[in-house]
Amino acid sequence: xxxxxxxxxxxxxxxxxxxxxxxxxxxxxxxxxxxxxxxxxxxxxxxxxxxxxxxxxxxxxxxxxxxxxxxxxxxxxxxxxxxxxxxxxxxxxxxxxxxxxxxxxxxxxxxxxxxxxxxxxxxxxxxxxxxxxxxxxxxxxxxxxxxxxxxxxxxxxxxxxxxxxxxxxxxxxxxxxxxxxxxxxxxxxxxxxxxxxxxxxxxxxxxxxxxxxxxxxxxxxxxxxxxxxxxxxxxxxxxxxxxxxxxxxxxxxxxxxxxxxxxxxxxxxxxxxxxxxxxxxxxxxxxxxxxxxxxxxxxxxxxxxxxxxxxxxxxxxxxxxxxxxxxxxxxxxxxxxxxxxxxxxxxxxxxxxxxxxxxxxxxxxxxxxxxxxxxxxxxx
Amino acid sequence: xxxxxxxxxxxxxxxxxxxxxxxxxxxxxxxxxxxxxxxxxxxxxxxxxxxxxxxxxxxxxxxxxxxxxxxxx
Numbered sequence: 001x002x003x004x005x006x007x008x009x010x011x012x013x014x015x016x017x018x019x020x021x022x023x024x025x026x027x028x029x030x031x032x033x034x035x036x037x038x039x040x041x042x043x044x045x046x047x048x049x050x051x052x053x054x055x056x057x058x059x060x061x062x063x064x065x066x067x068x069x070x071x072x073x074x075x076x077x078x079x080x081x082x083x084x085x086x087x088x089x090x091x092x093x094x095x096x097x098x099x100x101x102x103x104x105x106x107x108x109x110x111x112x113x114x115x116x117x118x119x120x121x122x123x124x125x126x127x128x129x130x131x132x133x134x135x136x137x138x139x140x141x142x143x144x145x146x147x148x149x150x151x152x153x154x155x156x157x158x159x160x161x162x163x164x165x166x167x168x169x170x171x172x173x174x175x176x177x178x179x180x181x182x183x184x185x186x187x188x189x190x191x192x193x194x195x196x197x198x199x200x201x202x203x204x205x206x207x208x209x210x211x212x213x214x215x216x217x218x219x220x221x222x223x224x225x226x227x228x229x230x231x232x233x234x235x236x237x238x239x240x241x242x243x244x245x246x247x248x249x250x251x252x253x254x255x256x257x258x259x260x261x262x263x264x265x266x267x268x269x270x271x272x273x274x275x276x277x278x279x280x281x282x283x284x285x286x287x288x289x290x291x292x293x294x295x296x297x298x299x300x301x302x303x304x305x306x307x308x309x310x311x312x313x314x315x316x317x318x319x320x321x322x323x324x325x326x327x328x329x330x331x332x333x334x335x336x337x338x339x340x341x342x343x344x345x346x347x348x349x350x351x352x353x354x355x356x357x358x359x360x361x362x363x364x365x366x367x368x369x370x371x372x373x374x375x376x377x378x379x380x
Numbered sequence: 381x382x383x384x385x386x387x388x389x390x391x392x393x394x395x396x397x398x399x400x401x402x403x404x405x406x407x408x409x410x411x412x413x414x415x416x417x418x419x420x421x422x423x424x425x426x427x428x429x430x431x432x433x434x435x436x437x438x439x440x441x442x443x444x445x446x447x448x449x450x451x452x453x
Binding site for chain 1: 397411428442446
């Protein structure tokens with residue numbers, strides 16, 4: 001259809017409507033293409049003939065309004081929501097009334113997630129069935145690694161974050177950094193090669209695989225079967241520090257430990273030097289205290305023993321004296337004087353004991369000994 | 381006779397004390413046991429004093445080394 005212009009002398013002038021129609025017609029010559037973007041501002045109402053949404057470029061925020069006949073949109077049964085990555089098949093068109101450019105969508109596909117998720121899920125199940133993610137395969141991380149391998153993207157941030165976190169926590173740490181592609185089709189093979197190269201270096205006792213956050217597709221190489229197998233087969237323990245907490249690339253499952261931040265990775269691979277110092281100091285203090293306490297105990301025990309030593313001989317002599325006194329008392333009890341005390345008397349004639357009545361005759365002089373002395377007497 | 385170790389001296393001292401505390405030792409022997417006991421006590425005490433001096437000396441040296449390391453670091 002030809003767009004007619006009015007002629008004012010030699011000037012051709014279009015009405016607004018004719019101008020818009022002209023541009024719109026010209027636009028129909030452009031080819032039908034696939035456009036990738038993030039679905040936003042999705043508007044769908046029963047009363048409207050079309051469903052409207054805006055496709056946004058996540059890289060720089062560039063936008064293009066889109067429209068799709070409601071019946072067609074509903075027939076896709078995608079249940080799309082704002083924020084999803086989609087591929088839209090369509091052609092540019094002009095909404096003539098407002099001269100607004102938009103993409104007339106003919107078809108929409110959810111990008112990545114669908115097929116990728118299904119493929120990932122089946123790979124995950126297969127590797128899990130092989131036992132690649134078993135807890136029993138996880139190796140303990142070395143407490144004092146001689147060297148730490150760091151496999152990271154050639155973007156500065158991820159590398160700097162891990163290096164800073166490790167050296168802040170443990171300044172003497174020695175890092176060996178292998179930079180590699182981390183995005184795109186060749187990334188997985190490149191990361192596998194970097195991992196192999198780092199492990200081949202002497203004294204590397206642990207490897208950190210680091211990659212900053214990114215979209216689902218950005219992190220896909222870290223779920224690549226080759227890489228997951230390489231991580232599981234790595235001769236030294238591997239810490240996976242890929243993406244953020246919510247990302248779960250398969251290399252996380254095969255790694256010996258996972259860290260959601262560079263700081264967390266540092267905590268896993270190096271000890272805290274300040275804490276080590278403090279513990280050493282406490283141990284040394286304890287050593288001194290222990291030695292002093294041991295000596296103190298020996299001294300107390302020696303003191304008690306000495307006290308017993310001092311008390312023992314006087315006690316022993318005291319007991320001997322008591323025994324002696326008991327013997328003396330018994331001796332005294334056996335002496336004849338005790339008998340005299342009870343009223344008996346000893347009779348002697350010429351110093352000889354008189355034991356029988358016939359031993360004396362009347363008129364004999366005798367001495368009689370009683371308890372308190374003796375007196376002379378004569379036999380009648 | 382070689383000098384007994386601290387533990388040997390302590391053991392002998394405690395045996396002597398027990399013997400004396402039983403009270404059945406002849407008096408002459410009790411006195412010589414006491415004398416020997418006092419001798420062993422002085423020996424143990426000297427050993428403890430020496431050990432304590434050594435502990436303090438080591439602690440002083442370790443503190444000095446720690447201070448030196450701090451200044452250097």
